[in-house]
Amino acid sequence: MLTVTRDALPLFRHAALLLDLDGTLVDIALTPEAVVVPPGLIDTLLKLRDLLDGAVAAVTGRAIDAADALLGDLPVALAAEHGGAIRFAPGAVVERPNLAPPPEAWYEHAEALHQAFPGTIMERKPRGFVLHFRLAPEAEPVIHEALTAMIAGSATFEMIPGRMICEVRPRGVDKGIAVETIMARAPFAGRSPVFIGDDITDEDGMRAARALGGAGFRVQDVFGDAAGVRAWLTDTASRGDWGTLP
Ligand SMILES: [Mg+2]
Numbered sequence: 424m425l426t427v428t429r430d431a432l433p434l435f436r437h438a439a440l441l442l443d444l445d446g447t448l449v450d451i452a453l454t455p456e457a458v459v460v461p462p463g464l465i466d467t468l469l470k471l472r473d474l475l476d477g478a479v480a481a482v483t484g485r486a487i488d489a490a491d492a493l494l495g496d497l498p499v500a501l502a503a504e505h506g507g508a509i510r511f512a513p514g515a516v517v518e519r520p521n522l523a524p525p526p527e528a529w530y531e532h533a534e535a536l537h538q539a540f541p542g543t544i545m546e547r548k549p550r551g552f553v554l555h556f557r558l559a560p561e562a563e564p565v566i567h568e569a570l571t572a573m574i575a576g577s578a579t580f581e582m583i584p585g586r587m588i589c590e591v592r593p594r595g596v597d598k599g600i601a602v603e604t605i606m607a608r609a610p611f612a613g614r615s616p617v618f619i620g621d622d623i624t625d626e627d628g629m630r631a632a633r634a635l636g637g638a639g640f641r642v643q644d645v646f647g648d649a650a651g652v653r654a655w656l657t658d659t660a661s662r663g664d665w666g667t668l669p
Contacts (some may be wrong), residue, residue, distance in 0.1 A: 429645065430638035432488025433615030433665045438637070439478035440471060441628065442652075443620035444485060444493060446586065447642050450649045453558055454544055454594055455485070460493055464653055468497050470660035477610040481599050482506070482618070482628055484590065486548045487517055499610065505592060505624055507550055511608055522593040524550045525580055529573055529591065536566055550593050551580070557587040585622045599627030606635055619652060645669060 432438070445458060448468075452458045480500035483490050487503040487510065494501075496513030501507070501515075510517045533552050538543035540655055542559030543566070546552060554570070556562040568584045571591050583590045602618055605611050618625070618632035621642035629639025644659045646652045646669055658666030 429668065430633060432638055432668075433636065433666050434619065435474075435659075437613075438475060438605065438616055439480070439611045439614040439616050440475060441480045441605065441616050441618045441632065442489060442498075443483050443598075443609065443625050443628070443642075444481055444483040444621070446626075446653055447619050447649055448481075448622035449493060451557075451586065453557065455489065455546060458493065461572070461653065463657065465494070465497060467653070467657045467660045468494070470655065472497070472499060474660065474663055477613075478612070478614050480605050482598050482605075482620070484553070484585075484592075484622075484624060486546075500605045500608070502598070502601035502605060502665070504548055504550065505596050505598055506604065507548075507593065507596040509601065509604060520549055520596060522595055523579065525552075525591060525593075532569070532573060533591070536562075536569055547591075553585075553588050553590040554650045555588050559590055560587070563587075563589075583624055585624060590624075597627040599631035602628050602631035603635070619646075621649075 440644050445451055449458050477499045479498055481498040482502040484505050485503055487508050490501055490503045501510045508517050534545055537543045540559045540562035541561050544555040554566050563595055567588050570591055574580045574582045580591055581594050606616050616632040616637035618628040618633050618639045620628055632639040642652055651669055655666050
């Protein structure tokens with residue numbers, strides 16, 4: 424029999440919340456720009472931020488500007504680009520590990536793939552890119568194969584498949600490292616991380632949170648979808664303690 428092990432939650436007042444955005448806090452839309460922040464989410468996160476003495480972070484694959492467009496400076500810490508760009512406090516400088524961008528030819532190749540498959544979206548980031556094919560699922564095998572060939576032999580980049588996307592990103596950043604980095608600083612240090620995410624890249628964040636004595640939850644296993652996560656967070660914020668996990 425398949426048993427899903429569910430991590431035990433740390434004491435609420437000793438916890439930190441580290442949350443993925445797309446598919447976790449906000450519903451996935453047909454395009455990244457079409458994502459909307461549902462009513463109530465900002466209020467809920469503000470309450471949680473107060474209750475946890477500021478220990479609320481967003482950990483996303485989006486670029487900083489794209490993440491800010493959704494939540495602004497609400498998360499005390501923001502890890503964007505899977506940790507390739509971290510802002511430890513609102514208004515603070517964005518810190519980036521010293522990693523090179525991909526060759527310009529790779530961006531051009533990705534752009535050509537996007538042009539070849541109407542409906543795909545090319546999301547350019549400072550040190551990588553994502554091809555989205557939610558609106559052109561027939562493009563998946565071609566894109567997957569092309570990007571795999573592109574990064575073959577590269578010691579510095581990797582290709583990560585996600586939910587209706589393929590991403591090329593530098594090695595040396597992942598959401599696990601992002602969680603460890605954020606948890607080393609105030610107001611997170613000394614707390615137990617609770618990480619929630621929905622995609623393959625979030626598994627690094629879950630592992631890191633568990634290794635630090637906290638909990639890692641996959642949205643689909645525990646909450647069903649982003650609406651389920653929001654309902655639980657709203658319940659938690661109104662109780663001032665963990666609401667019952669679904
Ligand atoms: Mg996600």
